[in-house]
Amino acid sequence: MTTYVLTAIGDDRPGLVAALAAAVDENGGNWVDSQLALLAGKFAGIVQVDVPEGNVGAFLEALPVLAEEVGLEVEANVAGAGAGSPTGESLRLHLLGQDRTGMVREVTSALTSQGATIDGLRSWTREAPEGGGMLFEAEAEVRLAAGADDDGIREALEQIAAELMVDLELDATD
Missing domain, CATH: 3.30.70.260 (ACT domain)
Known part of the structure; x- marks a missing residue:
C-alpha cells in the first residue's frame, strides 16, 4: 500500500x-x-x-x-516518513477577541517559539454583540514537543493574549 x-x-x-x-x-x-x-x-x-x-x-x-x-x-x-502518532502532550487552545490583522501570526509564532505543533486549527469571524465590531475566534489542537511541559507555552500565550487583548484558554485534551 x-x-x-x-x-x-x-x-x-x-x-x-x-x-x-x-x-x-x-x-x-x-x-x-x-x-x-x-x-x-x-x-x-x-x-x-x-x-x-x-x-x-x-x-x-x-x-x-x-x-x-x-x-x-x-x-x-x-505521505511523509514522519507520519504517525503524535508524541508530545496535546492541548486545546481557544482564542476570542476583537478582529485585527496579525492575530494568527502572533499566536502561531508564540507556539512555534515553544516548539509546539498545530494539529488542527479552525478560525472564524462574527459580529460582536450590540454593534461592537467583528470578533475573531479560533480553536486549535496543539501538540507540545516530546518531553516538554505546558508552562513555557502558557507563558508565551499569556503574553500574546495581553498584547492582543484577547481571551485565551489552554486546556489539556481528554
Whole structure:
C-alpha cells in the first residue's frame, strides 16, 4: 500500500466528495482520514488514502479527470516518513477577541517559539454583540514537543493574549 495525502479544491457543488470517493474506491483504495470544509463558496479538503501498489498508476491518472468532469482539482502527495502518532502532550487552545490583522501570526509564532505543533486549527469571524465590531475566534489542537511541559507555552500565550487583548484558554485534551 502507498499512502497519499490528497488536497482538493473546487467551486462548491453537489457530488464533489462522491466523485473523489469513487476515484479512490474504483482503484482499490481506502479512504483513511479527511478534513473537508466550505469556505467562501469553495470546497476544500485534505484526505489521506491508502492505494494498493498495483493500482497507483491508474489512481493517479484518475485524479486529473475529476477536474474535467466535476471541477475538482486534486493533488496527490506521498505521505511523509514522519507520519504517525503524535508524541508530545496535546492541548486545546481557544482564542476570542476583537478582529485585527496579525492575530494568527502572533499566536502561531508564540507556539512555534515553544516548539509546539498545530494539529488542527479552525478560525472564524462574527459580529460582536450590540454593534461592537467583528470578533475573531479560533480553536486549535496543539501538540507540545516530546518531553516538554505546558508552562513555557502558557507563558508565551499569556503574553500574546495581553498584547492582543484577547481571551485565551489552554486546556489539556481528554
